[in-house]
Amino acid sequence: xxxxxxxxxxxxxxxxxxxxxxxxxxxxxxxxxxxxxxxxxxxxxxxxxxxxxxxxxxxxxxxxxxxxxxxxxxxxxxxxxxxxxxxxxxxxxxxxxxxxxxxxxxxxxxxxxxxxxxxxxxxxxxxxxxxxxxxxxxxxxxxxxxxxxxxxxxxxxxxxxxxxxxxxxxxxxxxxxxxxxxxxxxxxxxxxxxxxxxxxxxxxxxxxxxxxxxxxxxxxxxxxxxxxxxxxxxxxxxxxxxxxxxxxxxxxxxxxxxxxxxxxxxxxxxxxxxxxxxxxxxxxxxxxxxxxxxxxxxxxxxxxxxxxxxxxxxxxxxxxxxxxxxxxxxxxxxxxxxxxxxxxxxxxxxxxxx
Amino acid sequence: xxxxxxxxxxxxxxxxxxxxxxxxxxxxxxxxxxxxxxxxxxxxxxxxxxxxxxxxxxxxxxxxxxxxxxxxxxxxxxxxxxxxxxxxxxxxxxxxxxxxxxxxxxxxxxxxxxxxxxxxxxxxxxxxxxxxxxxxxxxxxxxxxxxxxxxxxxxxxxxxxxxxxxxxxxxxxxxxxxxxxxxxxxxxxxxxxxxxxxxxxxxxxxxxxxxxxxxxxxxxxxxxxxxxxxxxxxxxxxxxxxxxxxxxxxxxxxxxxxxxxxxxxxxxxxxxxxxxxxxxxxxxxxxxxxxxxxxxxxxxxxxxxxxxxxxxxxxxxxxxxxxxxxxxxxxxxxxxxxxxxxxxxxxxxxxxxx
DNA sequence: ATCCATTTGTCAACCGGTTGCCAATAATTG
DNA sequence: CAATTATTGGCAACCGGTTGACAAATGGAT
Numbered sequence: 001x002x003x004x005x006x007x008x009x010x011x012x013x014x015x016x017x018x019x020x021x022x023x024x025x026x027x028x029x030x031x032x033x034x035x036x037x038x039x040x041x042x043x044x045x046x047x048x049x050x051x052x053x054x055x056x057x058x059x060x061x062x063x064x065x066x067x068x069x070x071x072x073x074x075x076x077x078x079x080x081x082x083x084x085x086x087x088x089x090x091x092x093x094x095x096x097x098x099x100x101x102x103x104x105x106x107x108x109x110x111x112x113x114x115x116x117x118x119x120x121x122x123x124x125x126x127x128x129x130x131x132x133x134x135x136x137x138x139x140x141x142x143x144x145x146x147x148x149x150x151x152x153x154x155x156x157x158x159x160x161x162x163x164x165x166x167x168x169x170x171x172x173x174x175x176x177x178x179x180x181x182x183x184x185x186x187x188x189x190x191x192x193x194x195x196x197x198x199x200x201x202x203x204x205x206x207x208x209x210x211x212x213x214x215x216x217x218x219x220x221x222x223x224x225x226x227x228x229x230x231x232x233x234x235x236x237x238x239x240x241x242x243x244x245x246x247x248x249x250x251x252x253x254x255x256x257x258x259x260x261x262x263x264x265x266x267x268x269x270x271x272x273x274x275x276x277x278x279x280x281x282x283x284x285x286x287x288x289x290x291x292x293x294x295x296x297x298x299x300x301x302x303x304x305x306x307x308x309x310x311x312x313x314x315x316x317x318x319x320x321x322x323x324x325x326x327x328x329x330x331x332x333x334x335x336x337x338x339x340x341x342x343x344x345x346x347x348x349x350x351x352x353x354x
Numbered sequence: 355x356x357x358x359x360x361x362x363x364x365x366x367x368x369x370x371x372x373x374x375x376x377x378x379x380x381x382x383x384x385x386x387x388x389x390x391x392x393x394x395x396x397x398x399x400x401x402x403x404x405x406x407x408x409x410x411x412x413x414x415x416x417x418x419x420x421x422x423x424x425x426x427x428x429x430x431x432x433x434x435x436x437x438x439x440x441x442x443x444x445x446x447x448x449x450x451x452x453x454x455x456x457x458x459x460x461x462x463x464x465x466x467x468x469x470x471x472x473x474x475x476x477x478x479x480x481x482x483x484x485x486x487x488x489x490x491x492x493x494x495x496x497x498x499x500x501x502x503x504x505x506x507x508x509x510x511x512x513x514x515x516x517x518x519x520x521x522x523x524x525x526x527x528x529x530x531x532x533x534x535x536x537x538x539x540x541x542x543x544x545x546x547x548x549x550x551x552x553x554x555x556x557x558x559x560x561x562x563x564x565x566x567x568x569x570x571x572x573x574x575x576x577x578x579x580x581x582x583x584x585x586x587x588x589x590x591x592x593x594x595x596x597x598x599x600x601x602x603x604x605x606x607x608x609x610x611x612x613x614x615x616x617x618x619x620x621x622x623x624x625x626x627x628x629x630x631x632x633x634x635x636x637x638x639x640x641x642x643x644x645x646x647x648x649x650x651x652x653x654x655x656x657x658x659x660x661x662x663x664x665x666x667x668x669x670x671x672x673x674x675x676x677x678x679x680x681x682x683x684x685x686x687x688x689x690x691x692x693x694x695x696x697x698x699x700x701x702x703x704x705x706x707x708x
Numbered sequence: 709a710t711c712c713a714t715t716t717g718t719c720a721a722c723c724g725g726t727t728g729c730c731a732a733t734a735a736t737t738g
Numbered sequence: 739c740a741a742t743t744a745t746t747g748g749c750a751a752c753c754g755g756t757t758g759a760c761a762a763a764t765g766g767a768t
Contacts, residue, residue: 026492028754039718044756054716074493075432076754080723084429094458097451097647104448107475111486116493119473121461132465138380139428139470267651274653293451294648297621299628382724393748398726408746430724434753 027068035064047072086116087320088136089313090129092147094121096238097292098262098309102146102167105313113321115141126150133158142320146313149208163323165316169210175323176334177316178211181218181289184305184339188259188287189222191341196350197257197285199229203246203269205238205261212238212261215289219259231255235265243268247276256284256350263288263295263304270298270346285347300345308337381422389418401426440470441674442490443667444483446501448475451646452616452663456500456521459667467675469495480504487512496674500667503562517677519670523564529677530688531670535572535643538659538693542613542641543576545695550704551611551639553583557600557623559592559615566592566615569643573613585609589619597622601630610638610704617642617649617658624652624700639701654699665691 029043046061091099110117122129126149142163205212223230243265260266266288291306383397399406400415445453464471476483480503496517559566577584597619614620620642645660
């Protein structure tokens with residue numbers, strides 16, 4: 001091998017310092033170009049556009065890159081192209097275990113497709129959420145919003161800028177991933193009816209929650225079908241504490257079976273009822289939603305309508321990544337994932353006290 | 355106001371297109387410069403170096419920036435400076451609820467200080483962990499490793515490159531945040547001793563877990579002090595399932611009280627014992643570690659040695675951010691956070707069967 | 709050997725900020 | 739009022755890749 005081009009000469013006093021390695025870490029395509037004896041742009045092409053350069057030049061460059069432990073500088077790449085190989089996930093509340101599986105699903109899919117996941121928490125505030133989303137938009141290729149609290153219009157505005165996928169809510173014109181509650185709910189209601197229950201209460205979630213409305217719809221229509229009474233009760237907040245506070249209303253309602261907006265409410269409710277001497281499920285059956293982590297820690301373990309949250313996360317990530325890969329001209333349909341009843345101990349035959 | 359400098363003239367046929375707004379979103383400092391009638395570099399200074407420009411120029415520029423809804427392009431800034439306003443958090447296993455609070459703590463601190471958190475999961479693999487860490491290093495200013503599985507040397511190697519903080523493990527030469535188990539453990543053991551227990555079992559975690567070793571040390575020495583027998587049992591994995599599997603060994607050990615490496619093990623153990631007809635805490639007291647989400651869902655609710663995980667997360671983030679802000683010459687000490695006993699229903703007086 | 713159609717590599721102009729150096733201006737002092 | 743010093747703003751060269759335009763080299767067909 002003869003020294004290709006510009007050797008170390010000319011390094012006398014000229015102001016030529018362009019692209020000089022100053023001891024810092026990281027080789028650049030200029031270093032590779034020097035080693036391989038080609039032009040930097042050729043290196044760039046070899047490394048990003050397959051088939052654009054001849055096989056032997058390709059090999060030459062790849063070898064040099066390997067030898068130098070080359071790693072692209074993501075910023076340098078993002079600057080002219082705008083592509084960042086990163087997407088954001090904003091969850092309504094990191095505290096809420098519902099999102100754990102979503103985060104995991106999205107994270108796994110991201111890594112599998114060589115993307116980086118940036119996570120942010122909206123702390124249940126629509127304002128924080130929007131601010132965070134706006135800030136993120138600058139650094140990501142796309143965004144996933146899990147149970148967003150902001151307006152439909154805000155979401156659509158974001159979606160006009162870069163691909164956005166919504167989880168747990170349907171927004172017109174934006175691709176969504178939503179658990180289809182009907183199957184799980186009708187299984188649950190049928191099971192309750194079969195066990196002798198005649199009146200079912202639904203403890204609702206936050207008033208502005210899209211999903212809570214869907215679930216109530218599902219419960220009402222399933223009850224209608226099974227000829228059961230359905231009554232809707234409000235809750236203060238969708239947490240264990242909120243569940244405790246709803247116990248009084250539940251008892252007052254005279255229902256013998258309760259479905260709650262989520263598992264947290266169900267767990268709190270069960271704790272409070274048991275503390276008051278109510279036997280679950282003999283006197284009251286309780287069914288939650290989501291099958292979150294810990295739903296089976298209770299005694300009796302919680303019966304719940306499982307939403308495949310991990311699947312929602314990975315599904316949303318897949319949709320997003322596909323859009324980023326393709327020209328992005330796909331339709332904005334809704335991906336619906338199945339829910340199912342997980343029958344555990346907190347629901348069962350009604351034992352009428354006499 | 356008169357039109358400052360270069361008006362729209364000269365836009366005839368010259369190849370002058372530099373920094374032209376091409377309809378894309380986002381104003382640049384060049385746009386601001388034009389509006390404010392100053393040089394781009396002055397805009398840059400006004401926006402990043404406080405006090406470098408005169409008050410009135412500053413105002414002029416800020417107004418223009420506000421009017422144009424200017425937002426810095428993080429990539430353009432990162433390219434020459436290397437600063438990204440981003441740090442990474444790698445957790446050993448996203449599935450494990452222990453990390454939920456850590457993520458939240460770190461996330462909150464990050465946002466509070468205008469940093470972005472990038473999350474990654476190592477899926478309990480030392481190799482994945484190291485790969486992920488290496489890849490992240492290119493895009494972040496610093497790194498937090500929560501319960502890392504990789505070698506001390508690998509961690510130190512990473513730390514040589516950029517600031518690294520470790521949670522739940524002590525590594526020489528690297529700043530660490532570790533819960534000090536002793537206070538919580540001695541409270542637990544004293545409580546057990548006071549309740550008539552004479553023999554305590556410790557169900558250990560993964561063999562290579564630094565923290566499991568610390569906890570066993572703590573249990574042993576606390577038992578010695580309180581004149582109790584201590585026996586160590588191994589577990590298959592630190593999960594609910596692992597806890598179930600350890601039940602047999604626990605019973606065989608003859609201990610009347612058990613501390614487990616973590617809450618998951620404790621919960622599984624309790625479920626299995628109860629299924630076998632053992633009454634908790636009358637016949638066996640169970641104490642977990644961490645006070646994870648759901649630890650109080652069980653019946654009886656779990657007594658546990660709480661580690662302030664959220665504090666660990668935010669503490670680590672604070673250390674990291676302080677280092678990034680300061681020249682980074684601080685010592686690499688260990689930040690120790692206090693643990694405490696959370697006395698719930700799963701531990702109590704030993705009722706000797708007769 | 710000549711000419712045309714491809715393939716492959718080079719040039720140079722970006723992407724949007726940052727920063728060292730220097731000149732112009734303003735403030736301070738004699 | 740002149741001389742000196744402290745501020746402030748401008749110029750231009752980066753950071754490290756990407757990409758359109760174009761020329762050189764290669765190959766095939768005549």
